[in-house]
Amino acid sequence: MLLAVDVGNTNITLGIFDGETLLGTFRMMTKIARTSDEYGIFLRQLLLARGIEPECVEDVIISSVVPNMMHSFKNGIIKYLNTNPIIVGAGTKTGIKIATANPREVGADRIVDLVAAYETYGGPVIVIDFGTATTYDLVLEDGSFVAGITSPGIRICANALWSDTAALPEVEIKKPNSILAKDTISSMQAGLVYGYIGQTEYIIRKIKEETGRDDIKVVATGGLGKIIADATEEIQFYDPALTMNGLRIIYEKCKTSKKK
DSSP states (O other), rough: EEEEEEEEESSSEEEETTTTTTEEEEEEESOOOOOOHHHHHHHHHHHHHHTTOGOOOOOEEESSSSSGHHHHHHHHHHHHHOOOOEEEEEEOSSEEEOOOOGGGOOHHHHHHHHHHHHHOOOOSEEEEEEEEEEEEEEEOTTSSSEEEEEHOOOHHHHHHHHHHTTTTTOOOOOOOOOOOOOOOOHHHHHHHHHHHHHHHHHHHHHHHHOOOOOOOOEEEEEETTHHHTOTTTTEEETTTHHHHHHHHHHHHHHHHHHOO
């Protein structure tokens, strides 16, 4: 079995694969500092809770945008799962050509999503990841990653709204039935969600305009992405397992490369 791990700024998402089948996913918070022993024991407990013996995990692959926790996390995996994980980074075989100004600045999570979208849906494709930040990345039909846009995530916008305004409450992020809000809570929800739908549609259209391409597919992923994807025809696919499948595909490419 393969354990795929995406270390994000807010959560660590883990997926366990048996071949190409994703058996289950787990989440743990990123911002809680842990020792290698705590990480290792917690990972074993998560697997056992899903009825998976930790000894069945043969390999681990990780993408991370939080470098300061990787030493403890990697060592926890080595000690408690008895495997040395593959860390996605510079030099990792992905099949994506980085054609941006500074390839080393591109986060591993973005590359992983691009790999999954390109392999699954083909290019040209825009990949939108609605995470802590929202990213819009374009990969062409030859596998070249040529442009990326980064904006504050919808939850960051929401936190700023109620943290910096004393009279406004914390609200659930959901799409109200109408933009014509008649109370404080629905007015905040309308501004957040409809405003984000508008941003998303404008950026997609602007990418198509500046590239002169109307044939670009659009794939969305990320926790709050379904709310936006369901509300606009500009997004053709919502794929919650995109990152996990990207890690699995990269793992398979790495294994194939080693055999040659």
